[in-house]
Every structure is written in C-alpha cells, then in structure tokens.
Amino acid sequence: MPPPAERKHARKPRTRTPGQVTIAEVAAKAGVSAITVSRALQTPERVSAELRARIEQVVRELGYVPNRAARTLASARSHTVVVLVPSLSNTVFIDTLNGIYDVLRPQGYQLLIGNTHYSPAEEERLLTTYRAYNPDGFLITGGDHSSATRRLLAESGTPTVYMMELDEEHAGPHDLCVGLSQKEAAQTMTRYLLERGYRRIAFLAAQLDPRTLQRREGYRQVLRAAGRYDPAREVAVPDPSTVGLGAELLDRLLRQAPDCDAVFCCNDDLAQGALFQCQRRGLRVPGQLAIAGFNDLAASAWTVPSITTIATPRYAIGHEAARMLLEAIAGHTPSRTRLDLGFTLMARESA
Amino acid sequence: MPPPAERKHARKPRTRTPGQVTIAEVAAKAGVSAITVSRALQTPERVSAELRARIEQVVRELGYVPNRAARTLASARSHTVVVLVPSLSNTVFIDTLNGIYDVLRPQGYQLLIGNTHYSPAEEERLLTTYRAYNPDGFLITGGDHSSATRRLLAESGTPTVYMMELDEEHAGPHDLCVGLSQKEAAQTMTRYLLERGYRRIAFLAAQLDPRTLQRREGYRQVLRAAGRYDPAREVAVPDPSTVGLGAELLDRLLRQAPDCDAVFCCNDDLAQGALFQCQRRGLRVPGQLAIAGFNDLAASAWTVPSITTIATPRYAIGHEAARMLLEAIAGHTPSRTRLDLGFTLMARESA
C-alpha cells in the first residue's frame, strides 16, 4: 500500500454526472477553446461564421447541452424567474401563467412557480427558499405582503413586477404593476345591475383576499351613492371559493335577505354555484333573481342561462408583466410603471 | 498607466451577486471551516451540537441562503424534478401537480413543470431543454412519446415515473407507473349505463389523446359484448375539450343519431357542455337523455341535474408517483413497479 504522501493525488476523478458531455469535449473535438464554444452558443455574432458552423456541427454530433448550474454560477445570471400566485385551483392564474410562459420560455427563462395559498406567511417562506436560485426577476400577484416580503424584495435589488391589481395604495411609485382596477370593474357591474332595474342587489364573497375586498368596496360605493346599500345583503366567508360554496352561500343569502332581486358574486365559481342552486330551488334566473359573476371562466358562457360577468385580461396580464420584467432585467428604465389592461362587461342572460 | 504585465493581476474582484452572503463568510464569523457549515446545514447529525448551534445562529444573523447553482455543480445533485403534463387548462393535472408538490417540496425538491400541449414533439423539445438542469428525476404523463423521448429517458439513467395510465403495452416491465386503467373505468361506466336500462348509448370524445382512446376502447368493448355497439353513435374530434365543445358535440350527436338515450362523455368538460345544451334545447336529463362524464371535476356535483361520472384519484396519483420517484432516486429497488390507484363511479342524477 502506498504511503499517504503518494496517495494524496491518487483520487478518483470526479465525473459527477457520468456520460455528460462538457464544453471542453466539444472544444477539443472542434479544435477551438472552450470560450469560443461558449460564445458560439451564447453570442453567435461574435464568432466567425466558419467556426460557428463547425462548433454547431460538433454540438449536434455529441448532443451537448450546456450545464445550467455551471452557467449560472459563472455568469451570475440564472435565467430563472420566480412567479408567485395565490392559487391554482381554478383557471384564473393558469391563464396568467400561460401568458408569462409564452413570453419567457422563448427567451430561455425557466419559471419557478410558487403557490402561496393566499397566505402572506407562505409567500415569505417561498421567497426565502427561492432566493437560493438567484432569480433574475420576480412576478408577484399583488395583494397583501408581509413586511419581511417587501423588505426581501427591495433589498434583493431584483426586478419585480406586481400583477393583477392597480388599486393598491401601498405600491410604491417605482413598483411595476400590470393589471386592472378591481374596484372599477365591480363598480361597472354594480352600475349595470342598477341600470337594468335591479334595486335590492346582494353580494357574495369568499376567500376575502385583497382583490375580493376591492370588488366589494366598488360594489358598496356604487350602492351607497345610489342610496341602496344594505349590509344585510352581503354574505362573506373566508373559505376558498368553489362552485359548491356558491350554492351554499346562495342559501344563506336567501335566508338572510329573502327580498333581494339580484346577486353579484365576487367570482364565477360562486356565480355558477349560485345559479345551480337557483335551478335546484326552482327560482327563475334572471326572472326572480339575477346573477352576476366576475372573471368570465370558460363555463360561464355556456350555463343556462349564461352568466353575466366581468372578463379580465388574465393572459394579457401575464404576457405584459413578463415583457415589462424582461425590460427591467435588461436594465432599461421602464417607459411606464403601471399598465392598466382594463376589463370587459359580458352582458349575458343571467342579469 | 501601468504596463500590461502589472495589470494582469489587477482585476476587479468578481462578486457576481453583490450582497450575497457566502458560506465562507458564515464560516469565518462562526470560526469554523466552510465544510463544517455545509455539513451543519446538510447533515446536521455529523456536527457536534455545540458547533451546530453556533453556526445556525450565524446563519440566521447573516440571512445566509446556500446558492443552489453552486450546490448542484459541486454535488451533481440538482434536487430538481421535471414534471411533464399535457395540459393545464382544467384542474385535472393541477390536482396531480399538487400531489407531487406536497411530497417533493418538503424534501427540498424544485419542480420544473413543462406543458406538452399533448404534443410528443413538444415533449421531446422540453426534455432536451430540461436536460440542462441535470434533474434528479422525471415524472411523465403516460401516453404516446416519440422514440427520441424514450431514448433520451433511457440513456439519461435518471429515474422516471409514468403517471395516469396502466394500459400501455409499450411501457417496459422496468418502467415505474402509477395510475388507473382508463379502459376499465370506461367499461365500468358503460356497464352501469346498460344496467340502468339505457340501450342506445353514445360516446363523445375530444382531444383524442391516448387516455381518451383507451376510454373509448373500453366503451366499445362493453357495447360490442352486449351487442349494442353502433359507430354512428360516436362523435370524436381532435380539438381540446372544453365546455363549449361539449355543447357543440351534443348538437352534432343529435343530428347524427337522434335516437340515442344516453351519452357517455370522455370527460366532464364535455359532459357539462352537453348538459347545458340539453337544458337549452329543452331536453330532460336524464328523462330523455342520460349524461355521464369522466374525471369528476368540482362543478359536476353541483349542476342540475348533478353529473354521473368517474372520480379519478388525481391527487393520489401525483402523491404516489412522487413517493415512488423519491425511492428510485434514493437508489432503492422499487417494491412494485405498477401501482393501480383505481377509480370510483359517482352515481348521480344525470344518469
């Protein structure tokens, strides 16, 4: 057995991922240096056409795929964006994710998707975890954030775009926001119901996240201004909103305020549930009770009657938020810090 | 200006992510070596209680978060799992993702979620991209894969679990699968409809992915065995299945086979659309036409009438697939290679 002094350099070579092709192998086979291969792949315009072709050929032959961890470590650019959404239980945030994905994927970005379950504490935990990935940017669903979250985001110096809301007073003037005014949308719907002649308009709310509260605020403002606000016509519970909950809340509402002639649901899940429950109870919609929703989920156009609702530009919000984030990552001073993508009232049969 | 020879070592220090706390700083402040900090965080049982406490204290003080890229590079363990799903447009795969997430997150794994849009070519593209991350495992939605996909997965030597299906003949005996027999589930539903006295049972299909085709196969087998199969009662289109499409397909079916007394939809989106369309046309359900679905989406229990359907254990599939994957990553020989989680017939009002 050799003495320690000799064994010192007799280590096994550490090929951690055996079979993985490295940039050095490509470089050797193409007869160039590693950095040239790197440049041929990252900044092709800085390599002569001839060499580039040769390198690309070798890359294809060997099936070389650059190691992201190594690239991230060496360049301090992770090409990773963290997306935090409060829920994935209906398609609302899925639509937004698709918009984000369609912008960032072609640019080589990877998404780390975190579900906060509407909890500021969970959001903070996720953010701490995701710091380890040195993300190039954050896409956060606006709402209430813990002070630690705000501090983490500010201190990180990482570009951040807030999605969905524009009403927030606590968003600083330098924060980038893309979304719509939830309050205005709710005001528009409430006014529409008044215009259609409904006078005793109720409100069903679940989840009670900031967006729901802003919608309720819009509803209240318009009814108060019209002298028709009555707190007895509000039903609000903190549970996640589902179709089943909509059915249940409708029952509660009818017990609590049997005289109402319309009900504005803070989102379409509830509206669908309320509609089904009316069918079950034999209540004519909109004859005896009108129903309005929010978000324009796919099924709402097909129920009988179809549901009057507010269509929100969810895909566009994701799309534009991602574009804004890319600009910020590139270091451009943003042309605008708030982007209002509006909403559309979908007047259908239920109201 | 200094001559080149002197400037050679006058480089700016490369702090790529300024402000980032490194393991070296923690080590210095705690008066230990870097590897001890690493061990205190990764394998706490290998560090004395006293040192561990001191290190954890310093970690908290400095807000140290280990750099994942560096860890991945040094250890060849990325703690990353790639999940490929064919769609995110309804909650079917979201439920599965949640099951996966709940198992892997507590273990420190990060998910890279790819949406193949039911396209084998896109799946292959995603897989190539994701190779760059050196994932520790793959969770793939069973179905048809390109030969290149199968080769990539086999050659990578990375543990892989297939989800959703058990019917595949082309799954090798060593492949790990978690799911249910789509065919059996469809057979069960078709038999149920026969038992309830329906005799002219139609089938609506969209998307035409492998799971849909297996369901149709189950439907056909049972009807053929009962001598009641009639191809005219099948409507199949390749479009993604949505509630709206369900309405449209019902119209087509009634034109094509007006005599049918029940319709089995290959999933609940279609079933809901079909139900709404019946309501619109004034067809009594189940009186004039019975409707059955597949997947038991949340709303199906609340429509009027509620929809008879097959409940699939989607969350459990994700959960068990992730657990199986963890075992495989740990190098254990799997106790079983196929796990059948079954299904439940939800007998409701629509049939």
Added chain:
DNA sequence: CGGCGCAATGTTAGCGCTAACATGAGATCA
C-alpha cells in the same frame, strides 16, 4: 499501553462554465 476504531473537523481540489483581460492579425487613419 500500543494499536485500533470512531467521531468531529479540516484541507484540497474541482464541478462546468464564463468574465475579464490578453493577444495577434488585419483594417484604418493622419
């Protein structure tokens, strides 16, 4: 009581890549 095993901690090297600077060969200009 010397050798051994074991537990706790340290030293060294290197994972695969790219930033920063260096070099050399033309092109450009006064």
Added chain:
DNA sequence: TGATCTCATGTTAGCGCTAACATTGCGCCG
C-alpha cells in the same frame, strides 16, 4: 508608415459549494 483601432480568438482565474481524503483526539480492548 507607424500609431491606433477593431475583430476574432485565447488564457487565466474563479463563481460558491461539496466529495474525497486527511488529521486529530478520544475511548476501548486485549
């Protein structure tokens, strides 16, 4: 006609971490 610039490519070092081996100190045993 040399000084300067530009472009294409190369050399060197190091990103932050952990595997592998080394070292130290202690208890234990025959």
